[in-house]
Amino acid sequence: xxxxxxxLTDTVTISFARAVELxxxxxxxxxxxxxxxxxxAEALVTAEAEGQIxxxxxxxxxxxxxxxxxxxxxxxxxSVVSRGAASLYVDADFGFAYPAxxxxxxxxxxxxxxLGICVIAIGNSHHCGxxxxxxxxxxxxxxxxLMFANTPKAIAPWGSRDAVFGTNPIAFSAPRLGSHPLVIxxxxxxxxxxxxxxxxxxxxxxxxxxxxDCHGNPTTEPDDALAGSMIPIGGAKGTALALMVEILAxxxxxxxxxxxxxxxxxxxxxxxxxxxxxxxxxxxxxxxxASRLEQLLEIISSQEGARLPGTRRQQALSNAHxxxxxxxxxxxxxxxxxxxxxxSENKRPLKPL
Amino acid sequence: xxxxxxxLTDTVTISFARAVELxxxxxxxxxxxxxxxxxxAEALVTAEAEGQIxxxxxxxxxxxxxxxxxxxxxxxxxSVVSRGAASLYVDADFGFAYPAxxxxxxxxxxxxxxLGICVIAIGNSHHCGxxxxxxxxxxxxxxxxLMFANTPKAIAPWGSRDAVFGTNPIAFSAPRLGSHPLVIxxxxxxxxxxxxxxxxxxxxxxxxxxxxDCHGNPTTEPDDALAGSMIPIGGAKGTALALMVEILAxxxxxxxxxxxxxxxxxxxxxxxxxxxxxxxxxxxxxxxxASRLEQLLEIISSQEGARLPGTRRQQALSNAHxxxxxxxxxxxxxxxxxxxxxxSENKRPLKPL
Numbered sequence: 001x002x003x004x005x006x007x008l009t010d011t012v013t014i015s016f017a018r019a020v021e022l023x024x025x026x027x028x029x030x031x032x033x034x035x036x037x038x039x040x041a042e043a044l045v046t047a048e049a050e051g052q053i054x055x056x057x058x059x060x061x062x063x064x065x066x067x068x069x070x071x072x073x074x075x076x077x078x079s080v081v082s083r084g085a086a087s088l089y090v091d092a093d094f095g096f097a098y099p100a101x102x103x104x105x106x107x108x109x110x111x112x113x114x115l116g117i118c119v120i121a122i123g124n125s126h127h128c129g130x131x132x133x134x135x136x137x138x139x140x141x142x143x144x145x146l147m148f149a150n151t152p153k154a155i156a157p158w159g160s161r162d163a164v165f166g167t168n169p170i171a172f173s174a175p176r177l178g179s180h181p182l183v184i185x186x187x188x189x190x191x192x193x194x195x196x197x198x199x200x201x202x203x204x205x206x207x208x209x210x211x212x213d214c215h216g217n218p219t220t221e222p223d224d225a226l227a228g229s230m231i232p233i234g235g236a237k238g239t240a241l242a243l244m245v246e247i248l249a250x251x252x253x254x255x256x257x258x259x260x261x262x263x264x265x266x267x268x269x270x271x272x273x274x275x276x277x278x279x280x281x282x283x284x285x286x287x288x289x290a291s292r293l294e295q296l297l298e299i300i301s302s303q304e305g306a307r308l309p310g311t312r313r314q315q316a317l318s319n320a321h322x323x324x325x326x327x328x329x330x331x332x333x334x335x336x337x338x339x340x341x342x343x344s345e346n347k348r349p350l351k352p353l
Numbered sequence: 354x355x356x357x358x359x360x361l362t363d364t365v366t367i368s369f370a371r372a373v374e375l376x377x378x379x380x381x382x383x384x385x386x387x388x389x390x391x392x393x394a395e396a397l398v399t400a401e402a403e404g405q406i407x408x409x410x411x412x413x414x415x416x417x418x419x420x421x422x423x424x425x426x427x428x429x430x431x432s433v434v435s436r437g438a439a440s441l442y443v444d445a446d447f448g449f450a451y452p453a454x455x456x457x458x459x460x461x462x463x464x465x466x467x468l469g470i471c472v473i474a475i476g477n478s479h480h481c482g483x484x485x486x487x488x489x490x491x492x493x494x495x496x497x498x499l500m501f502a503n504t505p506k507a508i509a510p511w512g513s514r515d516a517v518f519g520t521n522p523i524a525f526s527a528p529r530l531g532s533h534p535l536v537i538x539x540x541x542x543x544x545x546x547x548x549x550x551x552x553x554x555x556x557x558x559x560x561x562x563x564x565x566d567c568h569g570n571p572t573t574e575p576d577d578a579l580a581g582s583m584i585p586i587g588g589a590k591g592t593a594l595a596l597m598v599e600i601l602a603x604x605x606x607x608x609x610x611x612x613x614x615x616x617x618x619x620x621x622x623x624x625x626x627x628x629x630x631x632x633x634x635x636x637x638x639x640x641x642x643a644s645r646l647e648q649l650l651e652i653i654s655s656q657e658g659a660r661l662p663g664t665r666r667q668q669a670l671s672n673a674h675x676x677x678x679x680x681x682x683x684x685x686x687x688x689x690x691x692x693x694x695x696x697s698e699n700k701r702p703l704k705p706l
Contacts, residue, residue, distance in 0.1 A: 083469050083635070083637045084467070084468050084469025084470070084635060085438070085439070085467075085468040085469065086438070086439040086468040086469045086470045086471075087468070087469025087470050087634070087635065087637075089637060114437070114438075115437045115438040115439040115440070115468065116436050116437025116438065116439045116440025116472065117437070117439045117440050117470055117471070117472045117632070118439075118470070119469065119470040119634055121637075144600070144601070144605065156656070156659075157653045157656055157659035157660075158659070158660075159658035159659055159660060160653075160656035160657060160658040160659035161656065161657065161658070162656055164652055164653055164656070170594070172597040172600075174600050174604075182596075182600075184593045184594075184596065184597055186587075186590045186593055186594070190587070216658070233586055233587025233588075233590050233591065234539075234543070234586025234587050234591065235586075236662075237539045237586050238586065238587065240537045240539055240662045241523070241537075241539070243535075243537065243649075243653070243662065244525040244537050246649060247497070247525075247527050247535075247646060247649070248497070250649075251527075251642060251645045251646050251649060252497065252634070252636060252642065254637070254641060254645065257645075257648070257649055257652070259652055279470070279632070281440070281472055281605070282436070282437060282440065283605060284436045284440075284442060284474075284607070288607060289604060289605065292604045292607065292610075293600060293604050295610070296596075296599060296600070296603075296604060296610055299517055299610070299612055300510045300513075300517055300596070303509070303510055303513035303514065303515060303517070304513060304514065305510075305512035305513040305514070305569070306509075306510035306511070306512055306513035307510075307511075307512060309589075309593045309596065
């Protein structure tokens with residue numbers, strides 16, 4: 001099994017609950033309060049279980065590095081301000097994004113239920129992982145969900161050279177009757193930047209069409225790609241969408257632009273300070289909406305070769321809840337060391353917070 | 354000059370106001386009430402002036418054909434229903450989309466100003482032309498705008514064969530200080546379907562990468578492309594976005610799915626009955642928002658080769674307001690005939706409405 005370029009043939013099976021407990025304990029031991037540890041662990045293990053491993057348990061060590069270097073504020077005071085009856089601002093206070101998003105949903109969804117729509121901007125935030133995890137909870141409440149997030153710079157404006165936009169994901173969800181919500185979650189680069197990092201680690205070239213070098217020319221060299229930019233979907237249309245997400249996620253939340261944001265990985269440098277925006281919309285009639293949606297999804301599913309977005313992800317999650325997750329032994333070992341304080345090469349001494 | 358495949362070397366210059374008056378008179382003479390004629394004419398002439406000629410004066414003859422065959426209801430009773438304090442439904446009653454959108458903005462924008470956000474679904478609607486025209490008015494009111502529209506089927510779900518989604522455009526706008534709003538307007542096919550129709554008329558092949566035939570294979574034959582489907586931007590990501598737009602525009606407004614919608618062009622068959630959705634969002638502070646947005650746009654503009662979306666369009670419009678529009682003489686001639694009742698091969702006798 002090739003995982004971000006590291007060959008990890010050896011896996012272990014762990015129950016969903018045990019994985020959450022383990023990851024949560026690792027955060028707690030690093031000084032993260034219990035409820036925050038639980039919120040972050042739930043998100044990482046869900047992503048892992050869904051096969052979105054780039055947002056999964058592999059993030060644990062990076063997050064803890066950033067906790068140690070105080071680029072993640074473990075004592076964040078999440079505050080909520082009303083910007084209007086149907087508009088909220090949540091200040092993540094440079095802490096983890098996950099508990100701030102939990103708060104945004106807890107406060108915003110009842111407003112959308114009452115008024116028909118609610119928008120929530122989350123500022124001074126951090127990596128929010130797979131957006132599917134968040135919008136799925138909007139649809140589970142019977143609402144249509146939209147989410148936009150900016151990420152550190154990776155995509156150049158079309159026709160130019162330097163990265164300005166993040167891979168700036170867009171997510172969408174819609175409630176279904178008697179079924180998992182429909183969930184769409186996509187970033188605006190053709191391929192994830194993690195795939196370039198994986199090629200670098202394994203010493204492989206990357207295919208043309210993934211990335212540009214720092215002169216704006218197509219490249220097959222991972223190093224040149226990482227110093228350059230990722231190619232957006234749809235050329236100029238993709239960078240127009242990335243600009244839209246940048247404005248909704250970063251400008252609207254008064255957070256750092258992608259070009260200003262610190263890394264999600266590095267222990268040194270500025271905190272990311274990115275932003276997110278969530279919109280929840282109530283259908284006029286949940287039953288009419290869901291029944292029309294079912295007709296549409298049936299038309300799609302009945303076509304040979306077509307697949308509904310999110311299906312594989314939801315099946316993997318459901319399987320993991322039943323039968324446990326298969327996780328690389330090395331990842332579990334890192335988590336165990338972090339949770340118990342045993343020595344690990346991935347662990348540095350805790351700084352006083 | 355090649356215009357949708359017809360060689361039109363002969364152009365005339367006409368003032369913006371005179372063009373609106375002429376197009377409006379043509380609608381009025383076809384039985385469309387004066388205020389509706391004015392609303393539609395303003396939108397078509399604006400698109401023409403902006404260089405978006407596929408949504409411009411060329412639509413006049415098609416619209417009038419659909420008025421004559423009662424596929425556009427000229428006596429539409431546009432009604433507005435509240436779906437919640439921040440959510441409206443506008444029934445376009447099978448009339449033109451433009452006056453329904455005018456009503457949606459007139460009713461919805463004050464709500465967004467007051468509550469922070471407002472969503473408006475427009476149902477039983479028709480072709481709404483260039484979305485830029487509509488979202489620009491949201492930003493002109495100091496609000497962030499989003500718009501989604503479904504259109505008759507053109508794009509197949511990724512991996513399959515039959516068109517299910519329209520080219521389903523997405524538009525976005527943001528207010529700027531002392532400048533035209535920033536406007537993004539894009540459809541989810543790689544190229545406009547009109548370009549395939551143009552190639553058919555001129556007897557040219559189309560490049561690979563534009564469209565698929567009815568077996569889902571790449572084609573260079575315009576006829577095969579028109580019987581097949583348009584290729585979306587970004588592969589599976591593009592059709593996921595098309596599904597998102599389909600749900601927001603058609604399902605949320607309880608209108609026809611793209612696969613069910615009648616043509617925007619043909620005089621026969623079902624009315625389009627498509628839907629649109631508009632979202633208007635108030636920034637917390639218009640000044641803070643606009644000043645951060647200016648920083649972002651400055652970073653983009655300062656890059657060699659980069660261009661802000663909508664710039665050329667806005668420059669062309671501004672030029673047309675000053676110096677008039679250059680329009681093919683044949684189009685003006687059709688409009689004049691329709692406006693005055695002189696004989697024209699494009700005109701059929703009026704049916705009683």
